[in-house]
Amino acid sequence: MTAEDDDSVINTAPPEEPEEAVTEIPADAVGEPVEEPTYTGKPQPGDSPNAADCAPAHGVYKALSKDGPRKHHKGVGPVNSNYNGTSQIAKSTFTSEVTSKVGIAISGELETSAGVMLASIKTKWGITVSAELTAKLGNTVSVDTPKHTTTNARYGVYRLKVVGESYMLHQNCTTSPKHKVVSYSPLKVGWYLWES
Secondary structure, eight states: OOTTTOTTOOBSSOOOOOSSOOEEEOGGGSOOOOOOOOOOOOOOTTSOTTOOOOOSOEEEEEEEEEEOGGGOEEEOSOOEEEEEOSSSOEEEEEEOOOOEEEEEEEESOOSSOHHHHHHHHHHHHOOOOOSEEEEOTTOEEEEEEOTTEEEEEEEEEEEEEEEEEEEEEOTTSOBOOOEEEEEEEEEEEEEEEEEO
């Protein structure tokens, strides 16, 4: 098991912010995943008998690479901190102070629905990401704080960073220019902890 997969590891720095300018997508605007049309081979009127048919024209999204979710945490509410000024290990307990929803954030031009994008991510890696997750009031975590150390805690949602590409596939099977799309999709609710 790597540190990336181990939820018991205390981080040494706050969570990373997205490097890109991202737009948050409301959950009600995500849309349902749709099946991409399959090639029927049926010629269209006026086409040569061998013309390819990609009708109807539709947006395409392909997931290309992902970055571990332990780095990407969207906090809700304030950062909580506890300094242990003793020479012994002390227990620090933190409780979430708000309830808030966290959705998908995206950078780039997505030519299809966010629902299609989420389905593509699941198909490529077998990871189920959500349109939105709710971090709730009253969730508590307790950790050991080493002597003369501050433990910091922020409650929120871990998001999976995925780089993909999106484009339009036209009826004659030509494509529009491909756009790079960087997305941050909700994966799980939890605490991000770090020591300073």
